[in-house]
Amino acid sequence: MSTTSTTPLRFLKMHGLGNDFVIVDRRTDARPLPAAAIAAVGNRRTGVGCDQFITIEPGDAEADAVMGIYNGDDGSPSGACGNATRCVAHLLMQETGKAEVTIRTVSGLLRGWRDVATGLVTVDMGPARLDWQEIPLAEPRDTLHADLSVGPLHDPVCVSMGNPHAVFFVDDVAAVDLPAVGPQVERHPLFPARTNVEIVQVLDRGRVRMRVWERAAGITMACGSGACAVGVAAVRRGLTDRRVAVALDGGTLTIEWREADGHVLMTGPVATAFAGTLDPSLLPAPAPALT
Numbered sequence: 001m002s003t004t005s006t007t008p009l010r011f012l013k014m015h016g017l018g019n020d021f022v023i024v025d026r027r028t029d030a031r032p033l034p035a036a037a038i039a040a041v042g043n044r045r046t047g048v049g050c051d052q053f054i055t056i057e058p059g060d061a062e063a064d065a066v067m068g069i070y071n072g073d074d075g076s077p078s079g080a081c082g083n084a085t086r087c088v089a090h091l092l093m094q095e096t097g098k099a100e101v102t103i104r105t106v107s108g109l110l111r112g113w114r115d116v117a118t119g120l121v122t123v124d125m126g127p128a129r130l131d132w133q134e135i136p137l138a139e140p141r142d143t144l145h146a147d148l149s150v151g152p153l154h155d156p157v158c159v160s161m162g163n164p165h166a167v168f169f170v171d172d173v174a175a176v177d178l179p180a181v182g183p184q185v186e187r188h189p190l191f192p193a194r195t196n197v198e199i200v201q202v203l204d205r206g207r208v209r210m211r212v213w214e215r216a217a218g219i220t221m222a223c224g225s226g227a228c229a230v231g232v233a234a235v236r237r238g239l240t241d242r243r244v245a246v247a248l249d250g251g252t253l254t255i256e257w258r259e260a261d262g263h264v265l266m267t268g269p270v271a272t273a274f275a276g277t278l279d280p281s282l283l284p285a286p287a288p289a290l291t
């Protein structure tokens with residue numbers, strides 16, 4: 001369908017444990033969506049509001065679809081969004097009738113499937129990346145003890161799930177002023193691409209409580225890739241089993257860091273809130289083509 005700048009933009013609003021998304025299907029509306037337009041949509045006062053803006057693009061020989069991930073605050077791209085991947089997997093399973101679907105992101109091919117009994121959706125988020133250059137960090141560090149202190153947070157485990165995470169273990173997540181310290185860690189010079197920030201309280205070998213300050217999104221109700229990073233960090237530190245229930249502000253995700261291939265599986269609910277159309281005046285016109 002050819003669209004012009006006067007065509008309303010159709011979207012779907014979905015969330016995973018309150019981590020919310022505007023999802024646009026660019027297989028039917030391929031208009032350019034510059035960062036400024038995404039940030040305008042993400043604005044919770046003057047736009048629709050979302051933690052992340054997600055695009056569904058045509059698939060290829062291996063993938064049912066390609067997924068684009070952009071943070072709602074500034075339209076910056078991300079290499080992973082676990083909760084949104086579950087939402088897109090849900091949509092593709094509904095659309096195709098397939099029991100398992102494949103989604104390509106900039107970080108690789110991800111598989112998603114549904115547990116028929118519970119309705120929960122699992123995504124194989126691929127392997128955890130543990131080398132300092134994969135996070136990335138600005139200098140060589142032991143990612144198991146990254147030797148960083150910011151305010152009350154010390155000694156993070158750094159993990160990439162296709163996006164960077166700094167995981168801090170604390171005695172009481174409720175005692176940490178995350179809105180104050182989160183942005184200081186997010187923008188610390190050790191993280192040249194900034195970072196997502198997780199604080200974690202280990203409850204027992206099968207349960208942890210976490211909160212998150214997301215890169216370019218701030219405090220969110222849940223962070224799927226963050227929960228994956230937490231599951232990996234807890235195992236690396238010998239604090240939990242490889243399968244763990246991660247209690248976030250918005251609810252619980254089940255994480256398993258699979259020993260056989262190092263992949264991280266994440267299971268949780270998805271929800272559709274509403275479908276809508278965006279007034280094209282909300283979308284700054286793309287820059288005129290250079291003549």
Ligand SMILES: N[C@H](CCC[C@H](N)C(=O)O)C(=O)O
Nearest residue numbers: 078081082083163223224225
């Ligand atoms: N703010 C993250 C992207 C979204 C991650 C989160 N919503 C998830 O479910 O993984 C980043 O810039 O890496």
